[in-house]
Amino acid sequence: MKAAVFHAAQDLRIEDAPEPAPGPGEVKLRNAFAGICGSDLHVYYTPEAAGLDFEHPHPVTGSTLPQILGHEFSGTVVELGEGVTDVKVGDRVAVWPIYYCGTCAACRRGMYNACRTIGFHGLSSHGGGMAEYTTVPAAKVHVLPENVDLRMGALVEPMAVAWHAVSRSGVSAGGTALVAGAGPIGIGVWLGLRARGVTDVLVSEPSAARRATIAALGARVVDPVNDDLAAAVAELTDGDGVDVAFDAAGAGPAVTSSLASLAPGGRVVVVAIHERPMEFLPTQLVMGETEIAGALAYAPEDFDAVIAAMSEGAYDTTGWVDEVGLEGVVDAIHSLRGGLGAKILVKAG
Incomplete structure (x- = not known):
């Protein structure tokens, strides 16, 4: 099968890879679409900084390089491994891609998304979504309803x-x-807020x-x-704030301006990865009893909530989602690194 296989920094090849077969408790997927995200860019340009160990x-x-990429993806179940009963051949699914140890302090608290040795299917696993096929534990697939297509599923x-991140903020309908x-x-935060009844954003x-892209979706925008x-x-x-x-944004000024914009008792949620340290005056937190929280990845219930919201029509991809074929992955990575485009989906099949 054809796959986008990462070998080393700036060495991503479209090549033949063995077609996998599902083991016990696994399903085999014919992949449909896989998104390219900031993590893929970090892996491509600076794999050591992204946590990949050569x-x-x-x-x-237990995986090692080379690695098939693609951790945000959708596909169709084409084969069931022994003992799989909760999904069936023909189901269209999105994949919760996290692998976790189950024993660290985060896992013992049920925070599998913050596992100290976290892994992702398509970043540090035996396969990924940028290939014609992959196999995953059946427990990781989330079946898409009929009115959510595979493009949206990715x-x-x-x-x-x-x-x-919106859940971590604690904001309620009618908030700002x-x-x-x-x-x-x-864009996803704005859509998620809107889906929860937070419209003053x-x-x-x-x-x-x-700005033009998100304004076209209906957002109120400002040039900071x-x-x-x-x-x-x-x-x-x-x-009020x-x-x-x-x-x-992943930039220090974004955090400091966010803190300055809070109402008393407000919260800043950092969902971006920062590459540089920043400074801020903690007195800002004290005087308004405000706070900063982090948000990392997602839990399975976040997948369920997003799929339900998609089914209800809360998500619009107009103007910010593009597609390329598998052969176009490297060019797409270069484009995104250069600031062109927003979300690019790779047609895996």
Whole structure:
């Protein structure tokens, strides 16, 4: 079968790979679409910084390089392994791709998304979604309803990242929010907020192209560089400040401006990965009894919630989702690294 196989930094090859067969408790999928995300870019350009080890097997999965990529993907069940009864051949599914140890402090608290030795199918496993086929434990598949197609199914994973961040914020319907960053996760946060009845939302994004993309979906936007962000927040909230803010940009100024935009008792949720340290004055937290929280990945219930919201029509892919064939993966990675486009889905089959 054809697959996008990562060998080393900036060495991703479209090549033949063995077609897998499901073991006990597993299903074989004919992959449909796989998204390229920021993690894939980190892996491609700086695999060591992304946590890939060239010398030692992954402590949970036992996998080593080379690695088939694609951890946000959808597919159709084509074969069942021994003992699988909860899904059937022909089911269209999204895959919760996390592998966890089950014994670390996070796992003992049920926080499998924060496992100290976490692995992902399509990043540190025996296969991935950027191939014609893959096998996964049946417990990891989430069946898509009839009105959620496989293209949308490949977006469940990144939208679940955003959904989990909204859950971490504690915001309720009727609340107010600021979203810093209008990339795929920022768009997902805005869509997730809207799905939960939070409609007074301001999106802060310095890129004119990204502002235009999310504005076309109906978002209220502001340029934090050339416009007055504080005035825009005041206008949205009658001067109170927002209940919650989200850093989906991964930049220090996004966090500091989010903190300054909070109402008393508000919360900033950091969902982006930062490559550089930042400074802020903790007195900001003290004086308003505000707080900063992190949000990492997702739980299985986040997948279920996103799929349900998709089924209800809460997600719109107009203008921000593009597609390429498997042969176009490397060019797509280069484009995204250069700031072009938002979400690119790879047609795996």
